Amino acid sequence: MTRPRVGAGTRRAADAGEFELIGELAALFAQPADGLGIGDDAATWTTPAGLVSVGTTDMLVEGIHFRLDWASPEDVGWKALAVNLSDLAAMGARPGRALLSIGVSPERREQAIGIARGIQAIATRTGTSVVGGDTVRSPGPLVVNVALVGVAEPDHLLRRDAARPGDLLAVTGRLGGAAAGLAALIDGRARDDVDLQPLLDALHRPTPRLAAGQALAAADVRCAIDISDGLASEAAHIAKASGMSVEVDLAAAPLFETAVRTFGRDRALQLAATGGEDYELLYAVDPARLDALTEALADHGGLTVVGRVLDGGRPGEVTFLDGSGPVVLDAKGYVAF
């Protein structure tokens, strides 16, 4: 239920429209009583064995979410499954069975096969089985849809609505790399430019934080979200869902050195805040448990504190510290840069 966007470096009205539409559609569907419906990173439902099934789906449309002059078919396949795996990671869940649909014109079958190879590459690495699929003719843009079902422990589910006052907000990995890679491609840099490799890898081959999500869940962390739309937007999602006011210190965001070197620190920070497609985790932790969690996440992207949940304040409000003073975001996460 998250998706990358070509040209996602800036937030536009059309993007907001997509968010509104999914909310409007969600309201049409009667939601089951035994799980989370539309609104978190993934849907959940209980199974007869007392486990929780976790399901998510993402559609990628050529020209909107990927371009085959910027990414190989294998990259597109990798990412199509990776963004779904990231949703599972954000719930603390394990993969999983995947169902793949590809809409493609018959003369582009080699590209479809490349996409399937990219999916299988990350499926093998993550213990995901692609068990079913549908290939159909699509005369227009190539369309890839992945639906993924995983499993989680009912008492160890990460949710976006579980932040509590006093929690610290922390992230795995580094932010803004994918957006910087995209910005470089938009600027005309080559897709095989070795100087940009860390950024292009972040853009095309994101590593979903499955082990981190499971470690957080096992350590009784309750609140997490994956960073698909930029740190600012995801912090706003947690604030809104949890009914809390949160503060994010932009200067603390861990950046890619390559992004700082290529675009300068200010733009690298901006891309980390609003660029999106990082597929790292943003989570809320009890400060008393910081050392233990730092240890638990040492091999899984680590822990960098980037903010905190305030005691009081307006529910859903995000205050963004950027060194030159606080900037208040609206509930949708728009930053007035």
Next chain:
Amino acid sequence: MTRPRVGAGTRRAADAGEFELIGELAALFAQPADGLGIGDDAATWTTPAGLVSVGTTDMLVEGIHFRLDWASPEDVGWKALAVNLSDLAAMGARPGRALLSIGVSPERREQAIGIARGIQAIATRTGTSVVGGDTVRSPGPLVVNVALVGVAEPDHLLRRDAARPGDLLAVTGRLGGAAAGLAALIDGRARDDVDLQPLLDALHRPTPRLAAGQALAAADVRCAIDISDGLASEAAHIAKASGMSVEVDLAAAPLFETAVRTFGRDRALQLAATGGEDYELLYAVDPARLDALTEALADHGGLTVVGRVLDGGRPGEVTFLDGSGPVVLDAKGYVAF
């Protein structure tokens, strides 16, 4: 893993290409040992509670699988979930949780909402919960993908590879109605023509045979498939998967009176044999159990014998009796009319 096609009244090379592509993609994916992978109506995998999860997905592309001058958005939504439910019916499974993806340009949001309403209408009737989704911008054709997970009893799973010599082949409901409805629309008949209502309903609002599939599974029937590509093609799938030779008596196919009246008996029969989109079930039954099954299916589409599984003959071969003598089909189910 089945899908309707606009203009599906005749089989073309491009359609065959779709089949080959899914087979080629399936070969790329390591299949799990604990269930059926790509190749049956749906994929299956075992759950910790000893039940079987059954998953399927279908993508519908505007202009290929539906046209909004022929079908309402609600019809498209109904059918998008119905074709997936039909896959579950063909496994003897119960729904289920669905994940919905819609790719649509922002100015067509009303159509997207109509599609969601159609999905909710059949979801409510069938006990399906739409628990998650993704809405993305698609500047070209509108694209709808539904992924559906249901549940079945491990010892009561309907498979296409389980036909045995001496079994009779039978179908629920009547065949060729959807293809006749489509043929009428192609001929320029109005989509609200009351004389054609049974055919247009069959085309736009198919009723997946969930109760029939469950009744067959409960009665220890082992072999079924849903009729998405026409009786001839589905009989060939059963013959090939089961390694049997089968005989289909075209003259026995139950037809829509409206189709016979509109197109004549010969064309109505041809549409039933090769037109597709019926979403009835074709199943193999022990002749000794015919009366009991007829009783069990009385309220769920009934039982009409249309052929038999031969003792001997070439594995995968279908002999098609059409009154003027037998016609042998090739393994892909093409009929030389």
